[in-house]
Amino acid sequence: MANPANGAQQNGRVSGAPRCAALVGPYLSGKTTLMESLLYATGAIPRKGNAKDGSMVSDSAPEAKARRMSVEVTAAATEYLGEKWCFLDCPGSVELAQETRNALLAADVAIVVAEPLVDKALMLAPIFKFLDDHQIPHILFINKMDVASHRVREMLDALQAVSSRPLVLRQVPIRESGKQGDEVTGYVDLVSERAYKYHPGQESDLVKMPEEMLPREQEARNKLLETLADFDDHLMEEILSDAIPPKEEVYQQLAKDLAADLIVPVLLGEAERDGGVRRLLKALRHEVPGPEALAARLGISPHDAATLVFKTYHQPHAGKLSLARILGGRVQEGAVLNGIRVAGVLKPKGNGFDKVPQAEIGEVVALARMEEAKTGDLLTASGRGAGDFAWPKPLEPLFSLAIDAENRADEVKLTAALAKLCEEDPSLRFTNDADTHELLLAGQGEIHLAIAFDRLKGRFGLPMKHRRPQIAYKETIRQGTKQHSRFKRQSGGHGQFADIHIEIWPLARGTGFEFHDRVVGGAVPRQFIGSVEEGAREALQRGPLGFTVVDVAVALFDGQYHSVDSSDMAFKTVARQAMQEALPQCNPVLLEPIFAVEVSAPAEFTARVHNLVTGRRGQILNFQAKEDWSGWEVVEALVPQSELHDMIIELRSLTLGIGNFACRFDHLQELSGRLADKVVSERQAAMPQRGAA
Known part of the structure; x- marks a missing residue:
């Protein structure tokens, strides 16, 4: 390869600055398998785990092992050819999309992992939309090419329909006849025009390009160059004059266009057998911009020391950990950011963390025991923020359940535990419903809440009961009436006496409650009229159908009192009594x-x-x-x-x-x-x- 690294240097990347790539894609696309293969290929792990026995780096959490799926962002640091990288494996479930979005905002590039199935291309639409809305560079890695049933051209057409950026095919597959028909055994790189054969567990072997591949390779290469030429006048001139662009120029243009989120390079592979993984690593190494480009994209001044928190953990023994990307300066134990002291700096390694003395720009680290810091915070030494940075609002909940602790003695601890869960995942919410008086936990779906319940039980020792929430039905009346009620009680000494005449009538929907004082001649003294209103309001809390009554007016127009036995309590009581007697006569109706x-x-x-x-x-x-x-x-x-x-x-x-x-x-x-x-x-x-x- 002819020195493609120069292109990355020209794009403003500081040589040696650690970079970060987020692996995203639909459930079952193979992100976690690809993460395992990337870590194995770079020597971060001695052998690859598998999902069946829960030995993969990204799925170490109990909730992940139980479901054989990623349930939260997992970070793992590694090195490739002397350069530092951090890979973020993001959940594929749509219900855990908040985790993915948060990680993407801290990454230099996204690796979008897709299955080679035309009918699943639509599943990538929300991912592509988020990436393009936030101008996040991304590479498409079509995985599981060993079981591909569609031609690459068909897959690209389907995927292009859901991407607003042009997809630029970087490779064409080499197919050979096998026991089960055509099998993908390697690929041709369209820039270097070299052919490679997959070698499971090792780097692909350089082989002679099959002659039958030449026409297809030339067609695909010309299309690649034409797409790149749309963004570069000099390259366009070369193509129009039938000149062959130097490979260095093509690599530089790929790096430049990727950094600007103008194109989406497409690579092929089979992560299960490590096919195409090292080629993906080389593309990342040469073409992905560094943290300076990320800071500019987020509106953070390049001269500011800034650390972006994109994930929060509450661990039983380590306490609160804030997973963050350093975008300026350095961070060490004892540093003060936003007025909060950093108790420790830890380097992520998938299923755990290693303590380090300090971290430099570009690194992803966990900051220990920064209690006031939360996901989305931009931490600086001055505490004043940096530039025009603004963290997007979290996803709104779509599914909720009413919850209770199985042990009533645990209810005191429940609110604190829920607050920690919602801090870890901002798309979770808990509220006390003012109408039904239920404690509600809301999220993105059944799986999302089931994971939350598992964490409450396993991490906080709080097993939960849950049920479908009640609906806040109301009731109102269709017609009015007048009611005379008297409350009289003699129990020795002062008694209780109150006598009122009220009128009730319906109001327009959404009006609420109205009370009118129409008493004349002092039939009910001024000091008791407020008690009548209070009693009427209390009676509306449960109407004849059993629900809160709304959109009703009540007028007090006459009554009697006793100079000794009348009191606020007596008039409040008689008002409740009058309402309870009158409302059933007013043709009550249910409101939903x-x-x-x-x-x-x-x-x-x-x-x-x-x-x-x-x-x-x-x-x-x-x-x-x-x-x-x-x-x-x-x-x-x-x-x-x-x-x-x-x-x-x-x-x-x-x-x-x-x-x-x-x-x-x-x-x-x-x-x-x-x-x-x-x-x-x-x-x-x-x-x-x-x-x-």
């Missing part, structure tokens, strides 16, 4: 919460989305192209809250896992018929009977 929902999915799934929404009693309002998402549509609808609980699960099953939605409360709507009767009967059975006033 209706949410405005926007469902996003590729246009080819829009019909399925329509059926999903209408099948859940939803009312479709509109559908239109999704802004800045090529080939995607948004379906706008009104859906009852009771139908939203597991909608994300069904939506994903209908859309290759990539469909999504956002929702917000819109209004309350009357619910009648069998469904309303069922809701009311379940409520009445669950609540204790009201005692006498």
